[in-house]
Amino acid sequence: MGFAVSDELLGTVVPILVYWVYSGIYVALSPLEKYRLHPKVEEEKNLVSKPSVVKGVLLQQLVQALVSILLFSVTGSDAEFGKEKETSVMVTARQFITAMIVLDTWQYFMHRYMHHNKFLYRHIHSQHHRLVVPYAFGALYNHPGEGLLLDTIGGALSFLLSGMSPRTSVFFFSFATIKTVDDHCGLWLPGNLFHIVFKNNTAYHDVHHQLYGSKYNFSQPFFVMWDRILGTYMDYSLEKRIDGGGLEARPAKDLKED
Known part of the structure:
Protein backbone atom coordinates (compact mmCIF):
# COMPACT_ATOMS: atom_id res chain seq x y z
CA MET A 1 0.00 0.00 0.00
CA GLY A 2 1.57 3.26 -1.15
CA PHE A 3 1.98 6.37 0.93
CA ALA A 4 0.09 9.32 -0.55
CA VAL A 5 1.56 12.77 -0.10
CA SER A 6 -0.99 15.58 -0.20
CA ASP A 7 -0.66 18.55 -2.52
CA GLU A 8 -0.82 20.78 0.55
CA LEU A 9 2.25 19.12 2.05
CA LEU A 10 4.07 19.33 -1.26
CA GLY A 11 3.14 23.00 -1.58
CA THR A 12 4.67 23.61 1.83
CA VAL A 13 7.83 21.52 1.59
CA VAL A 14 8.88 21.49 -2.07
CA PRO A 15 9.70 25.24 -2.41
CA ILE A 16 11.94 24.97 0.67
CA LEU A 17 13.79 21.98 -0.79
CA VAL A 18 14.05 23.74 -4.16
CA TYR A 19 15.60 26.77 -2.42
CA TRP A 20 18.47 24.81 -0.91
CA VAL A 21 19.08 22.56 -3.91
CA TYR A 22 19.14 25.43 -6.40
CA SER A 23 21.22 27.72 -4.21
CA GLY A 24 23.57 24.79 -3.60
CA ILE A 25 24.20 24.58 -7.35
CA TYR A 26 25.23 28.24 -7.36
CA VAL A 27 27.45 27.74 -4.33
CA ALA A 28 29.25 25.04 -6.30
CA LEU A 29 29.64 27.41 -9.26
CA SER A 30 30.66 30.46 -7.21
CA PRO A 31 34.45 29.91 -7.58
CA LEU A 32 34.10 30.63 -11.32
CA GLU A 33 35.43 34.19 -11.17
CA LYS A 34 34.85 34.93 -14.86
CA TYR A 35 31.09 34.69 -14.29
CA ARG A 36 30.90 36.62 -11.03
CA LEU A 37 29.52 40.17 -10.80
CA HIS A 38 31.82 40.77 -7.84
CA PRO A 39 35.15 39.08 -7.06
CA LYS A 40 34.74 36.53 -4.30
CA VAL A 41 37.04 38.52 -2.03
CA GLU A 42 34.44 41.31 -1.97
CA GLU A 43 32.11 39.08 0.04
CA GLU A 44 34.16 40.37 2.97
CA LYS A 45 32.14 43.59 2.60
CA ASN A 46 29.07 41.73 3.82
CA LEU A 47 28.09 42.61 7.36
CA VAL A 48 26.80 39.19 8.36
CA SER A 49 28.40 35.75 8.52
CA LYS A 50 27.23 32.90 6.29
CA PRO A 51 26.14 30.75 9.30
CA SER A 52 23.95 33.65 10.46
CA VAL A 53 22.47 33.92 6.97
CA VAL A 54 21.59 30.21 7.00
CA LYS A 55 19.93 30.55 10.41
CA GLY A 56 17.96 33.60 9.27
CA VAL A 57 16.72 31.85 6.14
CA LEU A 58 15.70 28.72 8.05
CA LEU A 59 13.73 30.88 10.49
CA GLN A 60 11.89 32.58 7.65
CA GLN A 61 11.15 29.25 5.98
CA LEU A 62 9.76 27.89 9.24
CA VAL A 63 7.36 30.84 9.45
CA GLN A 64 6.41 30.39 5.80
CA ALA A 65 5.71 26.70 6.34
CA LEU A 66 3.45 27.42 9.33
CA VAL A 67 1.52 30.09 7.41
CA SER A 68 1.25 27.78 4.41
CA ILE A 69 -0.21 24.98 6.52
CA LEU A 70 -2.67 27.43 8.09
CA LEU A 71 -3.64 28.84 4.69
CA PHE A 72 -4.27 25.42 3.17
CA SER A 73 -6.30 24.34 6.20
CA VAL A 74 -8.50 27.44 5.97
CA THR A 75 -9.04 27.35 2.20
CA GLY A 76 -9.48 23.57 2.12
CA SER A 77 -8.01 21.02 -0.23
CA ASP A 78 -9.12 20.24 -3.76
CA ALA A 79 -10.60 16.97 -2.59
CA GLU A 80 -12.78 18.61 0.04
CA PHE A 81 -14.43 20.87 -2.51
CA GLY A 82 -14.62 18.30 -5.29
CA LYS A 83 -12.17 20.19 -7.50
CA GLU A 84 -9.97 17.33 -8.52
CA LYS A 85 -10.78 17.79 -12.20
CA GLU A 86 -7.82 18.55 -14.38
CA THR A 87 -7.10 22.24 -14.89
CA SER A 88 -6.60 23.44 -18.46
CA VAL A 89 -3.30 24.91 -19.60
CA MET A 90 -4.95 28.27 -20.28
CA VAL A 91 -6.43 28.44 -16.78
CA THR A 92 -3.09 27.52 -15.21
CA ALA A 93 -1.30 30.14 -17.33
CA ARG A 94 -3.83 32.79 -16.26
CA GLN A 95 -3.36 31.86 -12.62
CA PHE A 96 0.43 32.02 -12.96
CA ILE A 97 0.36 35.45 -14.60
CA THR A 98 -2.15 36.78 -12.05
CA ALA A 99 -0.05 35.46 -9.16
CA MET A 100 3.11 36.98 -10.67
CA ILE A 101 1.48 40.41 -11.00
CA VAL A 102 -0.01 40.29 -7.49
CA LEU A 103 3.31 39.23 -5.95
CA ASP A 104 5.26 41.86 -7.88
CA LEU A 140 15.64 34.97 1.74
CA TYR A 141 17.88 36.44 4.41
CA ASN A 142 15.58 39.05 5.94
CA HIS A 143 14.40 40.35 9.26
CA PRO A 144 11.59 37.97 10.39
CA GLY A 145 9.11 40.84 10.21
CA GLU A 146 10.06 41.57 6.62
CA GLY A 147 9.97 37.90 5.70
CA LEU A 148 6.44 37.68 7.05
CA LEU A 149 5.24 40.93 5.48
CA LEU A 150 6.89 40.83 2.05
CA ASP A 151 7.31 37.16 1.20
CA THR A 152 4.82 35.21 3.29
CA ILE A 153 1.85 37.58 3.10
CA GLY A 154 2.71 38.45 -0.50
CA GLY A 155 2.76 34.76 -1.37
CA ALA A 156 -0.55 34.18 0.41
CA LEU A 157 -2.19 37.02 -1.50
CA SER A 158 -0.92 35.74 -4.84
CA PHE A 159 -2.27 32.27 -3.99
CA LEU A 160 -5.69 33.53 -2.93
CA LEU A 161 -6.24 36.17 -5.62
CA SER A 162 -5.08 33.95 -8.48
CA GLY A 163 -7.45 31.16 -7.41
CA MET A 164 -4.81 28.51 -7.92
CA SER A 165 -5.10 25.08 -6.32
CA PRO A 166 -2.57 23.65 -3.85
CA ARG A 167 -1.24 21.47 -6.69
CA THR A 168 -0.66 24.47 -8.94
CA SER A 169 0.92 26.34 -6.05
CA VAL A 170 3.65 23.70 -5.82
CA PHE A 171 4.84 24.71 -9.28
CA PHE A 172 4.28 28.44 -8.90
CA PHE A 173 6.11 28.85 -5.60
CA SER A 174 8.91 26.55 -6.72
CA PHE A 175 9.31 28.74 -9.80
CA ALA A 176 9.19 31.94 -7.71
CA THR A 177 11.78 30.46 -5.37
CA ILE A 178 14.13 29.57 -8.22
CA LYS A 179 13.73 33.07 -9.67
CA THR A 180 14.45 34.74 -6.32
CA VAL A 181 17.55 32.63 -5.74
CA ASP A 182 18.73 33.37 -9.28
CA ASP A 183 18.33 37.11 -8.72
CA HIS A 184 20.70 36.94 -5.75
CA CYS A 185 23.21 34.41 -7.09
CA GLY A 186 25.80 37.01 -8.12
CA LEU A 187 26.68 35.07 -11.27
CA TRP A 188 26.07 36.01 -14.90
CA LEU A 189 26.12 32.62 -16.57
CA PRO A 190 25.89 32.31 -20.37
CA GLY A 191 22.60 30.90 -21.59
CA ASN A 192 20.72 31.62 -18.36
CA LEU A 193 17.09 31.79 -19.51
CA PHE A 194 16.14 34.12 -16.65
CA HIS A 195 18.58 36.70 -17.99
CA ILE A 196 17.14 36.33 -21.48
CA VAL A 197 13.43 36.37 -20.59
CA PHE A 198 13.37 38.77 -17.61
CA LYS A 199 14.80 42.28 -17.45
CA ASN A 200 14.48 41.84 -13.69
CA ASN A 201 17.45 39.56 -13.21
CA THR A 202 20.71 39.02 -11.33
CA ALA A 203 22.39 42.21 -12.57
CA TYR A 204 19.23 44.30 -12.15
CA HIS A 205 18.90 43.33 -8.50
CA ASP A 206 22.65 43.58 -7.88
CA VAL A 207 22.38 47.27 -8.80
CA HIS A 208 19.80 47.68 -6.03
CA HIS A 209 22.20 46.20 -3.47
CA GLN A 210 24.84 48.82 -4.26
CA LEU A 211 24.85 52.24 -2.61
CA TYR A 212 24.23 54.09 -5.88
CA GLY A 213 21.18 51.94 -6.63
CA SER A 214 19.53 51.72 -3.22
CA LYS A 215 16.68 54.03 -4.28
CA TYR A 216 16.13 52.20 -7.56
CA ASN A 217 15.11 48.77 -8.88
CA PHE A 218 12.68 47.88 -6.11
CA SER A 219 10.76 45.47 -8.36
CA GLN A 220 10.98 41.79 -7.52
CA PRO A 221 10.92 39.02 -8.44
CA PHE A 222 9.56 39.00 -12.00
CA PHE A 223 8.88 42.24 -13.89
CA VAL A 224 10.18 45.82 -13.90
CA MET A 225 6.86 47.51 -14.71
CA TRP A 226 6.41 49.36 -11.42
CA ASP A 227 9.96 50.72 -11.50
CA ARG A 228 9.37 52.00 -15.03
CA ILE A 229 5.93 53.46 -14.29
CA LEU A 230 6.97 55.19 -11.05
CA GLY A 231 10.41 56.43 -12.06
CA THR A 232 12.58 54.13 -9.94
CA TYR A 233 14.05 52.20 -12.85
CA MET A 234 17.85 52.24 -13.14
CA ASP A 235 19.17 50.65 -16.30
CA TYR A 236 22.55 48.97 -16.22
CA SER A 237 25.34 47.95 -18.54
CA LEU A 238 27.54 44.89 -18.11
CA GLU A 239 31.21 45.68 -18.40
CA LYS A 240 34.42 43.81 -17.78
CA ARG A 241 35.66 44.18 -14.21
CA ILE A 242 38.87 46.15 -13.83
CA ASP A 243 40.46 43.21 -12.01
CA GLY A 244 40.28 41.21 -15.23
CA GLY A 245 37.73 38.79 -13.80
CA GLY A 246 34.06 38.60 -14.69
CA LEU A 247 31.47 41.24 -15.51
CA GLU A 248 30.21 44.14 -13.44
CA ALA A 249 26.74 45.71 -13.52
CA ARG A 250 27.09 49.49 -13.69
CA PRO A 251 24.53 52.27 -14.18
CA ALA A 252 23.84 52.92 -17.83
CA LYS A 253 25.89 55.81 -19.17
CA ASP A 254 22.85 57.80 -20.19
CA LEU A 255 21.21 57.58 -16.74
CA LYS A 256 20.03 60.96 -15.46
CA GLU A 257 20.41 61.27 -11.72
CA ASP A 258 17.70 62.98 -9.70
Whole structure:
Protein backbone atom coordinates (compact mmCIF):
# COMPACT_ATOMS: atom_id res chain seq x y z
CA MET A 1 0.00 0.00 0.00
CA GLY A 2 1.57 3.26 -1.15
CA PHE A 3 1.98 6.37 0.93
CA ALA A 4 0.09 9.32 -0.55
CA VAL A 5 1.56 12.77 -0.10
CA SER A 6 -0.99 15.58 -0.20
CA ASP A 7 -0.66 18.55 -2.52
CA GLU A 8 -0.82 20.78 0.55
CA LEU A 9 2.25 19.12 2.05
CA LEU A 10 4.07 19.33 -1.26
CA GLY A 11 3.14 23.00 -1.58
CA THR A 12 4.67 23.61 1.83
CA VAL A 13 7.83 21.52 1.59
CA VAL A 14 8.88 21.49 -2.07
CA PRO A 15 9.70 25.24 -2.41
CA ILE A 16 11.94 24.97 0.67
CA LEU A 17 13.79 21.98 -0.79
CA VAL A 18 14.05 23.74 -4.16
CA TYR A 19 15.60 26.77 -2.42
CA TRP A 20 18.47 24.81 -0.91
CA VAL A 21 19.08 22.56 -3.91
CA TYR A 22 19.14 25.43 -6.40
CA SER A 23 21.22 27.72 -4.21
CA GLY A 24 23.57 24.79 -3.60
CA ILE A 25 24.20 24.58 -7.35
CA TYR A 26 25.23 28.24 -7.36
CA VAL A 27 27.45 27.74 -4.33
CA ALA A 28 29.25 25.04 -6.30
CA LEU A 29 29.64 27.41 -9.26
CA SER A 30 30.66 30.46 -7.21
CA PRO A 31 34.45 29.91 -7.58
CA LEU A 32 34.10 30.63 -11.32
CA GLU A 33 35.43 34.19 -11.17
CA LYS A 34 34.85 34.93 -14.86
CA TYR A 35 31.09 34.69 -14.29
CA ARG A 36 30.90 36.62 -11.03
CA LEU A 37 29.52 40.17 -10.80
CA HIS A 38 31.82 40.77 -7.84
CA PRO A 39 35.15 39.08 -7.06
CA LYS A 40 34.74 36.53 -4.30
CA VAL A 41 37.04 38.52 -2.03
CA GLU A 42 34.44 41.31 -1.97
CA GLU A 43 32.11 39.08 0.04
CA GLU A 44 34.16 40.37 2.97
CA LYS A 45 32.14 43.59 2.60
CA ASN A 46 29.07 41.73 3.82
CA LEU A 47 28.09 42.61 7.36
CA VAL A 48 26.80 39.19 8.36
CA SER A 49 28.40 35.75 8.52
CA LYS A 50 27.23 32.90 6.29
CA PRO A 51 26.14 30.75 9.30
CA SER A 52 23.95 33.65 10.46
CA VAL A 53 22.47 33.92 6.97
CA VAL A 54 21.59 30.21 7.00
CA LYS A 55 19.93 30.55 10.41
CA GLY A 56 17.96 33.60 9.27
CA VAL A 57 16.72 31.85 6.14
CA LEU A 58 15.70 28.72 8.05
CA LEU A 59 13.73 30.88 10.49
CA GLN A 60 11.89 32.58 7.65
CA GLN A 61 11.15 29.25 5.98
CA LEU A 62 9.76 27.89 9.24
CA VAL A 63 7.36 30.84 9.45
CA GLN A 64 6.41 30.39 5.80
CA ALA A 65 5.71 26.70 6.34
CA LEU A 66 3.45 27.42 9.33
CA VAL A 67 1.52 30.09 7.41
CA SER A 68 1.25 27.78 4.41
CA ILE A 69 -0.21 24.98 6.52
CA LEU A 70 -2.67 27.43 8.09
CA LEU A 71 -3.64 28.84 4.69
CA PHE A 72 -4.27 25.42 3.17
CA SER A 73 -6.30 24.34 6.20
CA VAL A 74 -8.50 27.44 5.97
CA THR A 75 -9.04 27.35 2.20
CA GLY A 76 -9.48 23.57 2.12
CA SER A 77 -8.01 21.02 -0.23
CA ASP A 78 -9.12 20.24 -3.76
CA ALA A 79 -10.60 16.97 -2.59
CA GLU A 80 -12.78 18.61 0.04
CA PHE A 81 -14.43 20.87 -2.51
CA GLY A 82 -14.62 18.30 -5.29
CA LYS A 83 -12.17 20.19 -7.50
CA GLU A 84 -9.97 17.33 -8.52
CA LYS A 85 -10.78 17.79 -12.20
CA GLU A 86 -7.82 18.55 -14.38
CA THR A 87 -7.10 22.24 -14.89
CA SER A 88 -6.60 23.44 -18.46
CA VAL A 89 -3.30 24.91 -19.60
CA MET A 90 -4.95 28.27 -20.28
CA VAL A 91 -6.43 28.44 -16.78
CA THR A 92 -3.09 27.52 -15.21
CA ALA A 93 -1.30 30.14 -17.33
CA ARG A 94 -3.83 32.79 -16.26
CA GLN A 95 -3.36 31.86 -12.62
CA PHE A 96 0.43 32.02 -12.96
CA ILE A 97 0.36 35.45 -14.60
CA THR A 98 -2.15 36.78 -12.05
CA ALA A 99 -0.05 35.46 -9.16
CA MET A 100 3.11 36.98 -10.67
CA ILE A 101 1.48 40.41 -11.00
CA VAL A 102 -0.01 40.29 -7.49
CA LEU A 103 3.31 39.23 -5.95
CA ASP A 104 5.26 41.86 -7.88
CA THR A 105 2.81 44.62 -6.97
CA TRP A 106 2.79 43.76 -3.27
CA GLN A 107 6.55 43.41 -3.05
CA TYR A 108 7.31 46.58 -5.01
CA PHE A 109 5.26 48.89 -2.83
CA MET A 110 6.21 47.25 0.47
CA HIS A 111 9.87 47.06 -0.54
CA ARG A 112 9.95 50.68 -1.64
CA TYR A 113 8.20 51.85 1.53
CA MET A 114 10.76 50.02 3.66
CA HIS A 115 13.50 51.99 1.94
CA HIS A 116 11.82 55.35 2.33
CA ASN A 117 10.63 54.91 5.92
CA LYS A 118 13.76 55.48 7.98
CA PHE A 119 12.52 53.51 10.98
CA LEU A 120 11.55 50.45 8.91
CA TYR A 121 14.80 50.57 6.97
CA ARG A 122 17.02 50.94 10.00
CA HIS A 123 15.32 48.31 12.14
CA ILE A 124 14.00 45.84 9.55
CA HIS A 125 15.00 46.07 5.89
CA SER A 126 18.64 46.97 6.49
CA GLN A 127 19.16 43.37 7.63
CA HIS A 128 18.78 42.16 4.04
CA HIS A 129 21.21 44.85 2.84
CA ARG A 130 23.91 43.52 5.10
CA LEU A 131 24.57 41.46 1.98
CA VAL A 132 26.32 44.09 -0.12
CA VAL A 133 27.54 41.27 -2.36
CA PRO A 134 24.51 38.98 -2.69
CA TYR A 135 24.84 35.23 -2.99
CA ALA A 136 22.29 32.55 -3.74
CA PHE A 137 21.39 31.15 -0.33
CA GLY A 138 21.08 34.67 1.06
CA ALA A 139 18.07 35.40 -1.16
CA LEU A 140 15.64 34.97 1.74
CA TYR A 141 17.88 36.44 4.41
CA ASN A 142 15.58 39.05 5.94
CA HIS A 143 14.40 40.35 9.26
CA PRO A 144 11.59 37.97 10.39
CA GLY A 145 9.11 40.84 10.21
CA GLU A 146 10.06 41.57 6.62
CA GLY A 147 9.97 37.90 5.70
CA LEU A 148 6.44 37.68 7.05
CA LEU A 149 5.24 40.93 5.48
CA LEU A 150 6.89 40.83 2.05
CA ASP A 151 7.31 37.16 1.20
CA THR A 152 4.82 35.21 3.29
CA ILE A 153 1.85 37.58 3.10
CA GLY A 154 2.71 38.45 -0.50
CA GLY A 155 2.76 34.76 -1.37
CA ALA A 156 -0.55 34.18 0.41
CA LEU A 157 -2.19 37.02 -1.50
CA SER A 158 -0.92 35.74 -4.84
CA PHE A 159 -2.27 32.27 -3.99
CA LEU A 160 -5.69 33.53 -2.93
CA LEU A 161 -6.24 36.17 -5.62
CA SER A 162 -5.08 33.95 -8.48
CA GLY A 163 -7.45 31.16 -7.41
CA MET A 164 -4.81 28.51 -7.92
CA SER A 165 -5.10 25.08 -6.32
CA PRO A 166 -2.57 23.65 -3.85
CA ARG A 167 -1.24 21.47 -6.69
CA THR A 168 -0.66 24.47 -8.94
CA SER A 169 0.92 26.34 -6.05
CA VAL A 170 3.65 23.70 -5.82
CA PHE A 171 4.84 24.71 -9.28
CA PHE A 172 4.28 28.44 -8.90
CA PHE A 173 6.11 28.85 -5.60
CA SER A 174 8.91 26.55 -6.72
CA PHE A 175 9.31 28.74 -9.80
CA ALA A 176 9.19 31.94 -7.71
CA THR A 177 11.78 30.46 -5.37
CA ILE A 178 14.13 29.57 -8.22
CA LYS A 179 13.73 33.07 -9.67
CA THR A 180 14.45 34.74 -6.32
CA VAL A 181 17.55 32.63 -5.74
CA ASP A 182 18.73 33.37 -9.28
CA ASP A 183 18.33 37.11 -8.72
CA HIS A 184 20.70 36.94 -5.75
CA CYS A 185 23.21 34.41 -7.09
CA GLY A 186 25.80 37.01 -8.12
CA LEU A 187 26.68 35.07 -11.27
CA TRP A 188 26.07 36.01 -14.90
CA LEU A 189 26.12 32.62 -16.57
CA PRO A 190 25.89 32.31 -20.37
CA GLY A 191 22.60 30.90 -21.59
CA ASN A 192 20.72 31.62 -18.36
CA LEU A 193 17.09 31.79 -19.51
CA PHE A 194 16.14 34.12 -16.65
CA HIS A 195 18.58 36.70 -17.99
CA ILE A 196 17.14 36.33 -21.48
CA VAL A 197 13.43 36.37 -20.59
CA PHE A 198 13.37 38.77 -17.61
CA LYS A 199 14.80 42.28 -17.45
CA ASN A 200 14.48 41.84 -13.69
CA ASN A 201 17.45 39.56 -13.21
CA THR A 202 20.71 39.02 -11.33
CA ALA A 203 22.39 42.21 -12.57
CA TYR A 204 19.23 44.30 -12.15
CA HIS A 205 18.90 43.33 -8.50
CA ASP A 206 22.65 43.58 -7.88
CA VAL A 207 22.38 47.27 -8.80
CA HIS A 208 19.80 47.68 -6.03
CA HIS A 209 22.20 46.20 -3.47
CA GLN A 210 24.84 48.82 -4.26
CA LEU A 211 24.85 52.24 -2.61
CA TYR A 212 24.23 54.09 -5.88
CA GLY A 213 21.18 51.94 -6.63
CA SER A 214 19.53 51.72 -3.22
CA LYS A 215 16.68 54.03 -4.28
CA TYR A 216 16.13 52.20 -7.56
CA ASN A 217 15.11 48.77 -8.88
CA PHE A 218 12.68 47.88 -6.11
CA SER A 219 10.76 45.47 -8.36
CA GLN A 220 10.98 41.79 -7.52
CA PRO A 221 10.92 39.02 -8.44
CA PHE A 222 9.56 39.00 -12.00
CA PHE A 223 8.88 42.24 -13.89
CA VAL A 224 10.18 45.82 -13.90
CA MET A 225 6.86 47.51 -14.71
CA TRP A 226 6.41 49.36 -11.42
CA ASP A 227 9.96 50.72 -11.50
CA ARG A 228 9.37 52.00 -15.03
CA ILE A 229 5.93 53.46 -14.29
CA LEU A 230 6.97 55.19 -11.05
CA GLY A 231 10.41 56.43 -12.06
CA THR A 232 12.58 54.13 -9.94
CA TYR A 233 14.05 52.20 -12.85
CA MET A 234 17.85 52.24 -13.14
CA ASP A 235 19.17 50.65 -16.30
CA TYR A 236 22.55 48.97 -16.22
CA SER A 237 25.34 47.95 -18.54
CA LEU A 238 27.54 44.89 -18.11
CA GLU A 239 31.21 45.68 -18.40
CA LYS A 240 34.42 43.81 -17.78
CA ARG A 241 35.66 44.18 -14.21
CA ILE A 242 38.87 46.15 -13.83
CA ASP A 243 40.46 43.21 -12.01
CA GLY A 244 40.28 41.21 -15.23
CA GLY A 245 37.73 38.79 -13.80
CA GLY A 246 34.06 38.60 -14.69
CA LEU A 247 31.47 41.24 -15.51
CA GLU A 248 30.21 44.14 -13.44
CA ALA A 249 26.74 45.71 -13.52
CA ARG A 250 27.09 49.49 -13.69
CA PRO A 251 24.53 52.27 -14.18
CA ALA A 252 23.84 52.92 -17.83
CA LYS A 253 25.89 55.81 -19.17
CA ASP A 254 22.85 57.80 -20.19
CA LEU A 255 21.21 57.58 -16.74
CA LYS A 256 20.03 60.96 -15.46
CA GLU A 257 20.41 61.27 -11.72
CA ASP A 258 17.70 62.98 -9.70
